[in-house]
Amino acid sequence: MGFLEQAERLRRLPPYLFKEIDRQKAEVRDRGVDIIDLGVGDPDLPTPTHIIEAMKVAAEDAANHQYPSYSGMNDFKYAVAEWYEERFGVEVEPEKEVVSLIGSKEGIAHLPLAFINPGDVSLVPTPAYPVYHTATLFAGGESYFMPLLEENGFLPDLDAIPEEKARKAKLMFINYPNNPTAAVADQVFFNTVVAFAKKNGVLVCHDAAYTEMGFNGYRPPSFMEAEGAKDVGIEFHSLSKTYNMTGWRIGFAVGNEDAIAGLGTIKSNIDSGVFQAIQIAGIKAIRADQACVGENMEIYTRRRNLMVEGLRNAGFALDEPKATFYMWVRVPEGFTSAQLASRLLEKGVVVTPGNGFGEPGEGYFRIALCQKRDRLAEAIDRIKALAL
Ligand SMILES: *Cc1c(COP(=O)(O)O)cnc(C)c1O
Numbered sequence: 001m002g003f004l005e006q007a008e009r010l011r012r013l014p015p016y017l018f019k020e021i022d023r024q025k026a027e028v029r030d031r032g033v034d035i036i037d038l039g040v041g042d043p044d045l046p047t048p049t050h051i052i053e054a055m056k057v058a059a060e061d062a063a064n065h066q067y068p069s070y071s072g073m074n075d076f077k078y079a080v081a082e083w084y085e086e087r088f089g090v091e092v093e094p095e096k097e098v099v100s101l102i103g104s105k106e107g108i109a110h111l112p113l114a115f116i117n118p119g120d121v122s123l124v125p126t127p128a129y130p131v132y133h134t135a136t137l138f139a140g141g142e143s144y145f146m147p148l149l150e151e152n153g154f155l156p157d158l159d160a161i162p163e164e165k166a167r168k169a170k171l172m173f174i175n176y177p178n179n180p181t182a183a184v185a186d187q188v189f190f191n192t193v194v195a196f197a198k199k200n201g202v203l204v205c206h207d208a209a210y211t212e213m214g215f216n217g218y219r220p221p222s223f224m225e226a227e228g229a230k231d232v233g234i235e236f237h238s239l240s241k242t243y244n245m246t247g248w249r250i251g252f253a254v255g256n257e258d259a260i261a262g263l264g265t266i267k268s269n270i271d272s273g274v275f276q277a278i279q280i281a282g283i284k285a286i287r288a289d290q291a292c293v294g295e296n297m298e299i300y301t302r303r304r305n306l307m308v309e310g311l312r313n314a315g316f317a318l319d320e321p322k323a324t325f326y327m328w329v330r331v332p333e334g335f336t337s338a339q340l341a342s343r344l345l346e347k348g349v350v351v352t353p354g355n356g357f358g359e360p361g362e363g364y365f366r367i368a369l370c371q372k373r374d375r376l377a378e379a380i381d382r383i384k385a386l387a388l
Contacts, residue, residue, distance in 0.1 A: 012137050014130075017356040020338070024345050036379045039350040041179065041326065041368040043244040045299065048292040051243060054284035058277035068273035071264045072100025072252070076279040079286045080237075080252050088222040090230075096257045097230070099264050100274050100282075104209055104238035104251035105131055107263060108173075110270065111234070112139035114262030115170050115203055123165070123172040125156055126358030127180055129207065132173035144169065147360040154183035154328075158196045166200045175207035177220050177323035180357050180366040184218075184322050190226035197232035203259055204233040209251075212242040212293055214323045215301055224255060234259040241325070242293055243285045250274055250282045300325050303369040303376055310380030315388065327367040328354070332388050337362050340388075347382040 029035055058064050071077075077094040084090050092098055101107040108131050112122060118140035124132045126145040133143045144165040146156035156174070174193060176185035197204045206223035214220050223235050234255035240246040253263060267273070274282075307327060308320050318329040329351075331340045337353035344351055352368075354361030369376070 009138050009140075013134060018352075021341055021345065021350075021353065021356075024342060025350060028345055028348060033348040035348045035350060036371060036375050036382075037350045038367045038369075038371060038376075038379060039352045040370065041241075042246050042370055043241060043296075043325075044370045044372065045244045045296060047244045047248070048285075050288055050292075051245070051281050051285045055277055055281035058280035061277070064276035064280065066276075068276045068279065070268040070271075070273050072098065072273065073276060073279045073283075076100050076252070076274075076283055079283045080254065083286045084222070084224070084254060088225050090222060090224045092224075092230075092254050093257070097254060097260055099253050099260050099267070100279055101236070101251040101253060101267075102271060102274055103240060103249040104207065104236040104253070106249075106271070107236050107251065107253045107267075108132065108205065108207060109135040109138070110266045111205060111259075111263050112136050112141060112171060113266045115139075115259075116141035117170075119168075120170045121165055121168040123156075123161065123169050123202065125173060125175065127354060127361030127364075128173070128357055129175060129179055130357070132205075132207075136171070141170070145358065147358075148178070148181060148183070149360060154178060154181040155185060155189050158192060166196075166202075169200060169202045171205055172197065172202045173205050173207065174223070175209070177210040177213060179210065179324060180326055180352070180354065180361065181328045181364075182321035182324045182326045183328075184214075184220055187221055187226060190221065190223050190229065193223070194226050194228045194232055198228065202232070203256070204229070206233060206235040208235050209238040209241055210324045211237070213297065213300070213325060215297065215304065215321070218322050220323050230256055232256065234263070239282055239285055242296075244296070245285070248278055248281070250278050300369055303371075303373055306373055306376055307367065307369060307380070310377070311383070314380065314384045325369040327369070328364050329367060331363050331365060335388070337365055340365055343386060343388070344383060347386060349379045349382050 077098040080098045081092045081094040112135045116139035120141045122136040124143040148154040211220045238251040337355045341353040352366040354364030
């Protein structure tokens with residue numbers, strides 16, 4: 001590419017650590033091996049019918065064919081505010097404290113453009129969803145990585161953040177229930193985050209993509225439930241995992257009015273909002289009976305139980321996850337994450353090596369429960385046959 005040089009912001013992107021596993025996956029597939037993909041966190045189950053029906057009707061209505069409002073339809077924002085009150089007991093002002101998003105990734109990726117100047121710091125967990133760091137880079141900022149360690153329940157140790165980094169920090173990203181570790185946070189942790197944010201003038205960005213995915217009646221809390229959270233925080237939600245709507249691209253953010261306004265200004269200069277028919281389907285999803293979410297979680301519970309037992313019988317060490325559709329499994333002695341993933345791939349079982357989410361993920365691998373039970377059982381058989 002002689003004449004076309006990529007911008008610095010693309011050249012600053014971290015190396016793509018899944019390249020080798022992708023190459024190996026293609027090679028194994030070319031050999032005709034049947035592949036069971038436990039790598040990707042993308043629900044295999046369909047979007048519930050009542051949501052699709054709402055979309056069909058809304059798609060036929062010409063009023064929805066024009067540009068939507070940048071910050072989202074009022075009906076959508078009111079539906080979100082009602083849901084927040086009912087689900088978390090948190091009051092939000094729909095027209096000032098809610099914005100609709102083209103998936104929560106869109107909002108997370110755009111937020112640093114509103115609040116990070118070159119040289120500013122984002123506090124970013126590791127291992128983590130990669131967007132927190134890359135979005136910080138795109139805004140010219142730097143990440144200070146907060147390791148999520150098993151001995152701390154995969155919560156960041158805020159006392160370990162150097163004073164100087166805390167002072168330079170403008171944003172802190174957190175994500176509970178967590179991808180990739182499946183860890184959960186309680187109100188005590190959220191309270192310490194609020195105190196830290198107030199002390200250091202940091203905007204907290206809580207990625208809450210998995211709050212509706214608790215097992216056995218466990219209901220993960222919202223960061224906004226913490227006293228004072230709305231003074232310092234914005235929370236990102238997604239309809240993707242809750243309603244099997246990853247392909248639809250709809251989510252929303254709730255929280256501090258200035259944070260929402262800043263994000264809204266960025267969005268109004270980049271995108272033009274969410275297709276109204278999709279927002280109407282989203283309203284249906286949020287307002288309708290939530291039985292479909294419970295049914296989903298029953299399916300994931302059966303899958304989780306099968307997989308936890310299967311992996312333990314195969315000699316792996318793991319905690320039973322309380323939420324999300326992920327399992328974060330320790331790699332047995334004598335292997336790196338990459339070596340283990342590679343051995344499993346030889347048998348056609350794809351898992352994600354933990355170091356791909358950040359260096360402290362070394363020693364673990366992630367399984368996504370987005371396959372039917374017979375496929376999971378088959379994966380367990382193949383893993384057992386390896387006799388690691
Ligand atoms: C899936 C996922 C998202 C993105 O969800 P979309 O709303 O589909 O963009 C955000 N954060 C985490 C941690 C995720 O796993």
